[in-house]
Amino acid sequence: MKKLLSIFAVVAFAFSAHAGTLDDVKNRGFLKCGVTTGLAGFAAPDDSGEWAGLDADMCRAVAVAVFGDRSKVEFITTTGKSRFPTLASGEVDMLARNTTWTISRDVNLGFEFVGVNFYDGQGFMVPSALGVSSATELDGATVCIQTGTTTELNLADFFRLNGISYEALPIETNDEGKENLFAGRCDVYTTDASGLSSTRAAASNPDKWVVLPEIISKEPLGPLVRHGDHQWGDVVRWSLNAMIIAEELGITSENVDAQMSSNVPEVLRLLGVEGNYGEMLELSNDWAYQIIKQIGNYSESYEANVGPDTPLEIARGLNALWTQGGILYAPPFR
């Protein structure tokens, strides 16, 4: 009986004991990062099978911060529905998955959004042959919509507000949405405008599709972690901020070595030459240097994955730095 009790005690301990996520990640030797099932520009395997995109870079930046090695990430795909249980259960250490920061997710679901890596808004895409120029002309249309998303709720609100009717065709993944839209099962596909650009870029003939001008919601997309583990939250938050601050300071992956001998104090603090900010986060002191060296600053990641020169052709817009007409802003590095 004593033995039995001790077995139970061990099992109970294993279930209830939660060491910090940062220690878990360090002990495991790699980061588990939840991403989409494939959304070009944000997280999708590239031609060589490597995960690439703005969100994939976010995961890699955290891996670099912890291990100094961009390859120490396991990407775990999640659907709109499975993403929250996956994070809550500890299956992944963080989500970087086009997830909109809302009060109910932040508070009620027990998560912590650590920042915004893409300011988005919900839009509509229709075949250009329909001749529709505004979303208010969509009365009676069949709309493909991903279930379990904020866009699903915005869609209902938008049509109710404008007093027009629609028929929702619920889908699970972006691929399903693509398939149904291209087959004409639905007239309209609605999701975040960035997702629409990504879907349009993947079409065999992108000119046959138009994204309507209306943006009907605020969709701040950002990485999130479990609520309550502030140390880990800080690591992810400042990995993102480091990339934004690097852009502000003009540090790129190319000139980062030269910047080590800069005379700007904030540059020296960020790169770990001065101060011990890395140690405060329980990381090595050159963590931010490594992120910039291996991943690049925010601008580099943006331009390589979703910017005007990529198939997605998304201008910086809101995602430009606050000094350049956008709203991208990171707290000071001091």
Next chain:
Amino acid sequence: MRSNLGFFSDEKFRSIFFQTLVVGLFALGLFFIISTTSYNLEKRNIATGWSFLQNPAGFDISFSPFLEFKSTDTHLKVYFVGVLNTLLVSITGCIAATILGFILGIVRLSSNWLLSRLVYIYVEFSRNVPLLLQIILWYSILIQLPRVKQSLQVLDVFYISNRGLYSPRPIFESGFSYVLIAIVLAFISSFLINRWAKKRQDKTGQQFPVFSSSIGLIFVVPLILFFILGSPLSFEHPELKGFNFKGGLVIRPEFIAMFLALSIYTAAFISEIVRAGIMSVSKGQREASAAIGLKQTWIMRLIIIPQALRVIVPPLTSQYLNLTKNSSLGIAVGYADLVHGFGGISLNQTGQAIECMAIVMATYLSISLTISFFMNIYNRSIQFKEK
């Protein structure tokens, strides 16, 4: 040796001891699961409780043939819409699978080599390919149908496109209720005639054409009444307006895909059950009834089927249960059933995973137990009654 074991040598004590131990461990395990779950929920600040059921859903459900659903309705209503949609596809699926299964089971036993081989191929194909793939296959075929603007027109009133099958919707005008009453009365009187005819045949041996007289009562009488009342029925035809057809009745491809896949898959199993049932009736029964001069159709209807049913009904019940549970795969094609709507979208929008899943599981359990209950009553009614 004996003395070392002490109480343990007592068989009664031993059995009580082990049974208590097993029940105790089970209770401990249950307690452990519940306490760990509530501990973790609390630790992660995940709200629990049932109040979310009264909150507005915020999303729309388009496929709700029985209840009008708006995005301002509650999650509780999402639940009811889901239950009704699950029941719709399960009940229609069970009926179709039974009819198809019985026909195929009998055809499989036919002496026609080609027919029986064809059924054999059908059975082996549909019961050996995962149901999920069959659902997706049907759906992929259906969404390759013409687009809504190029709908196929059938008999001038039906339109087929990848948005579904549109047909005219009957509109009942005043006076049609009399026709409905006539139909109900016709059913009741056919039932009474059937009972009376049976009694008379038992007593006197005389037969009465129950079938044809019932048909006359059920179809001809209401039809005459219908014309006397001046055809109180009109149709609303679907019309292509803007993006979609407006008006009329529509059957969505999501439903059709589910219905086809579920009934065709289950029919394969039912046909094997029917075949086994028929083969379980000994050959002597057939020969004996032929010897006393019964017609072929009568042999089947009066001698073989009643005996075969005793073998068929219990496994048939499991097939009905399977079909109902398999309808939860509707999520693969976006069919708005219980799992998709309440167990999926509501769960995800509210985050109340444990509550939603508990409700969904309890609902499937109740539906299954209800099916079992009625099938058991039916099973008892067809068993041998020894006198």
